[in-house]
Amino acid sequence: MPFSIDFLDDGRVLEWEATADGAVATERNDYTPRFYVAARDPASDLDLTTLQSVYDQHPDVVATEMVARRPGFRRDEETVLAVDVAHIDRVAPLARQARQLSAYPVGDLACFNVDFSREFRYYLETGADPTPASELSTLRLSVPVTETSNDVYGELSVAGDTVTGSPTNILTAVQGALEAHDPDVLVCSTSEIVPTLYEMATDAGVDDFSLSRRPDVDYQQLASRSTYSSYGRVGHSPARYNVPGRAIIDESNTFFYGETNLDGVLDLVSRSKKPVQELAWASIGNVLTAIQICEAHDRGVLVPWNSWRHEFYKQMGTLHDADRGGFIFAPEVGLHENVHELDFSSLYPNIICSRNVSPDVIRCDCHSDRDDVPGLGYSICDDCGYLVDVLQPIIDARDEIKAAIRRENQRDDPNEDRLAELEGRSGALKWILVACFGYQGFSNAKFGRIECHEAINAFAREILLTAKQRLEAGGWRVIHGIVDSIWVTPDPDVADGERESLESLAAEITDTVEIRLEYEAEYEWVAFVPQRESDAGALTKYFGKVAGEDEFKIRGIEARQRSTPEFIEDVQRDCLEIIGRTHSPDAVINRLKRAISELHAGDVDPDRLVERNRVSKPVEAYTQYTQNVAALERARDQDLAVHPGQDVEYVVVDDEKASRERVALAHEETDQYDPSYYETQLVRAVESIISPLGWDRSDIRRRLAKTRTTKITSF
Known part of the structure; x- marks a missing residue:
């Protein structure tokens, strides 16, 4: 079970296998x-x-x-x-x-x-298993942001210990850690650490430095950095490198390792035949495609280089009916008490498996007279589609893992390491299941088909409508529903004794639609937030207090947004606690006043006001002088490379300025910030909390204007 593969120039291959005594290399010359x-x-x-x-x-x-x-x-x-x-x-x-x-x-x-990736092709064609037979050892190397553009590092973290000084000191520390840990995996904060260390060794005359397990090859560059656009969003892909005998995980270029952990990565390694290094930098769609390719390979089906699937002919009326998403019930803006949430378990993947929705069987010629997809008239063949064979094992595995998590949590002394492993594996599988539906409509998907995408949505709409009708007939009022989740509260016109239990209703709906409807949570209250410039409810902005628990469920508001500064998030979470205790906007305004007083008194640590935003283009391409532009100019002045698709972090120092003095980068020492700017951000965050109670920004400003300025100590 080799965890890594090296391809030599003469066509030979080295397989690296992890053992209890270290990695062992086996040479093959017949591939x-x-x-x-x-x-x-x-x-x-x-x-x-x-x-x-x-x-x-x-x-x-x-x-x-x-x-x-x-x-x-x-x-x-x-x-x-x-x-x-x-x-x-x-x-x-x-x-x-x-x-x-x-x-x-x-x-x-x-x-x-x-167009297979190198190592994936090897494992697919040879039948080798990339799942490590022994636990992989790791070593983490990281550099602070101020060092990322330097040709010579003055500071480097090695296995958690910070090393500073001359290049020789740093190289000696790295070499010592390599000898002590003999890692199978190098976890790097940026992949550029690899070539930079070698350049430092060359310049310093350190001839025996090497990250590699092969004395004859130090490292290879597999790909250059690039910028790309996906669904209107700009991303950045750093350069990729290979160190013989070791896998590299670049923390700046990994989805699954960042969202889960090494256990989650290894679970997908076993399912996709993508080894650790390739899986770490792969996207969700890339891994899903690899799993599909494995299924195709087992069925003797070849994988097209370029997708050329045409969309099946359909009448205009069918095209209109098919071009719709999942069903959505607009939320009732306001604060609702005694709310219950029910979710369909992995709805879209289970629709695929229970309805046999797959590109190879949708609209088949052998059953063209059938109307299997509701409202669209598409037929689905009786033969099992390949996509079902791809997804059903993943669905079953995740159900088993979630059951194991519940059992572990019920123990008096849960094993935290075991829980971390299970959570990592569950999270990795969740992302594959999340992506499987949308990938059917992706134009470049190897095996996708738009008719599958349309059929899945059609089944989902029917299922949610069925659930809504049965819940309402059982004495419950639906206050929000979106795709696979539905929120209900007791219907006041139905007597308590006549109302059916949600458990029995969920079981009945499960039997009817053949997909499990789970009772997700009970809330003491849930607030649905209106849209910014409308009284209509925002579909994905809500927050609520979980019954019997000291926690809130929040979606869409500032505390869940990656750009929100820590101080703003903390104040918003305080306001959540206050609104939960009092249901009083006035009490929330009092908390807001204290926060504003802290800002204007200069009592907030600037580190808690750092914003993080993604840049979409080079600094020269911007036509408006935004905060991002000011931050990019400061970064350029300091020889820090920030590419389109990467994040830039800064504190707003003076938002009125149209120069690079408008902001200070997160790593810069500063005791200044713009209190008026952050006050505006605070008001916006507080508006999200009390807008369900009928308050907007103008109401908040009027209330603040009526109160006299008071020292913070008076509170």
Whole structure:
């Protein structure tokens, strides 16, 4: 079970396996990556022998053969050309040459199994398991933000210990930690630590420095940094590096490690055949695709290089009906008491599995006369779709993990390490299940299909309407519902003795829709927040006090937003406590006044006023002088690189200025801030708390204006 793979220049491969006595390398010299070429049109009588003869003469091709494979889930086995390549880096260039090396018209040929990541391809084709057989050892290296753009580090944290001084001191500390821990995984605050340490060693004349487990190769750069846009949001992908014999986790470029932990990463490693290093930097969709590719591989289905699925023809009326999302009941703005929340367990994944929604069976030819999808008239084949086989094991595994978490928490002395492992695994699987629905509508998804996306939404709408009708018939009033969650309160027109219990109603609805409706929580009260410029309820902004618990559930308001400064969040949470005790806006205003007094008295630590915002473009591309621009200019003055898609952190010092003096970066020593600016932010946060009670920003300002300025000590 090798946890890491190294590809040598001559085509040999090193498999690194973790053992109780350290990592062991095994050399293989018989691995040849493979891609396939087939006719794009299944009805084509295309002859591939000419292309085969050309490839046979190519120096980068080891062998070719005609094999039987399925070029798609909706296609039977066909004769396709398999091309074995001398080195993994030559797969894509050789595939690109398929049309150049043949006389076939553009569009006649299609290439398959081309754009796999390196290690994933190896595990998929060889059948090796990337799940470590022994526990992986880790070593963390991190640098402060002020050092990230330096060619020479003056400070570096090694295994939690801060090392400063000359390059030789820092390199000696790193080398000593490597020898002491012999880590399988290097957890780096930024991947640039790797090349920077080697450059420092070269400049300082330290010849024996190495992060690698191979004396002949220090490190390799696998990809350069890049900026990308996804769904209108700009992101940044740092450069990626490989250190032979060790996996690298870049904390600035990892979703699953950041959202879960190493246990969550390893759970997905076992399901996706992506090793630790590749999975750490992979997106949710990338991992989901890998799991789907594994299923396709087991079924003998090839993976298209470029997606060319057409959308099935549909009438205008059907197109109109299909272009809708999940059902939403607009929330009743205000504060509601005795509220209960019910959630459908993994609704969209369970719809896929219980209704057999999959790209290979939706709108099948064999049942075209059936109307299986409500309101759309789509048929679904009786054959089990591949997507069901992908998701059902994940759903079942997460249910088992959640049950194990409940059992552990019920123990008198819960094992915290065991809980952390289970929570990490549950969180990782949750993200895969969250993404599986939306990925069906993603245009670049390898196996997605928009009709699946539409069918899932249609089933979800029907299910939520069914739940609403049965709950109301049982004596409950629905005050909000969105996609898979529904909030109810006792109907005042129904006598208590005539009202059915939520437990029995949830069980009945579960049996009816064949997806478990779970009783999520009881709240002493829940407040639904109105939209900023409207009396209508904001769909995802609410907060409530959990019954019998000293906790609040909050969604959408400032305390849940990543940009909110700590001080603003703390005040808003205090206001939550106050509104829960008193239901009085006046008491909340009193807390606001104290916070404003602290601000203007200069009693707030600037570190608690740091904002974090993502920049979307280079500083030169901005046309308005925003706070982000001021922060970017300050960063540039200090030779700190902040790329589009990365975060910038700062304190607003004087919001009236149109210069870089408007802000101070988070790492800069400052005792100044703009109290008027942060007062505005405070008022906005407090408005979120008392707006369900009919107060808006103007009401808050009027009440503040009527009160005289008082010293904070009087409170």
